[in-house]
Amino acid sequence: MSQLVEFLPVLVFFLVYQWTDMVTATMALMASMSLFCLMEWMVRRKLTRARLLALVLVLLFGSATVLTRNALFIQWKPTILQWILAVAFLGSHVVGGGKVLIRRLMENNVTLPDAIWIRLNLAWVVFFLLSGAMNLYVAWSFSEEIWVRFKLFGLMGLTIIFALLQGAYMIRHAQENKPGE
Known part of the structure; x- marks a missing residue:
């Protein structure tokens, strides 16, 4: 759901x-x-x-x-959300009891070395910053109709692809981290 x-x-x-x-x-x-x-x-x-x-x-x-x-107000919303998430993920390196945000969200599903959790978390920071910037670029440089299409197909598609790539990266490193190997 x-x-x-x-x-x-x-x-x-x-x-x-x-x-x-x-x-x-x-x-x-x-x-x-x-x-x-x-x-x-x-x-x-x-x-x-x-x-x-x-x-x-x-x-x-x-x-x-x-x-x-x-329309500029609603066009700003994805960027503001993405950048707030970037700050939250980045801030979790400083606060959060030694666990970065992606680890707190996913550690019940997979066991990974600390260094991998940190890389994954930093990758999300970069992704959120870049996708927020892309949203502004499209909103300011193209028509409203192009921005609407980008919002659905571009940002949503990029997020799905990025999440799948992160999942593949996690699987690769989770296999390396299995007990007894």
Whole structure:
């Protein structure tokens, strides 16, 4: 359900934009994100901090877009979220009891050496910084329609590819770290 909550509001935004305009699509994004987060909370009785942050940013920047009828506010949202996540992942090297954020998120699923966790975490920092910058570049350099397509297919696609590459990297190093080998 977690991946659905991330993908469906963006898909709703994209589809509504295809038939209407940015303001209506933004209202649909705000409503669908709120609904899917509410559904997730009802099922799991919790929302991750990242999900809650995404919801707050959608509501904040979405409201600014709707009230001012200016698409730049909602176009900034992905960058702000990505850069906040980059700071959180980077900050986890300093705070967090010696465990970087990616390790705290994934260590129940895989055992890796500390150095690998640090590399994975730093890779996410770089990814979040670059994807935030790419979002701004596309928002400022191309049409609104191109940005909407980039938001769904570009950023979402890059995130999926990056996560798969990280998974492959984890598998490779988890196999090296098996007891008795």
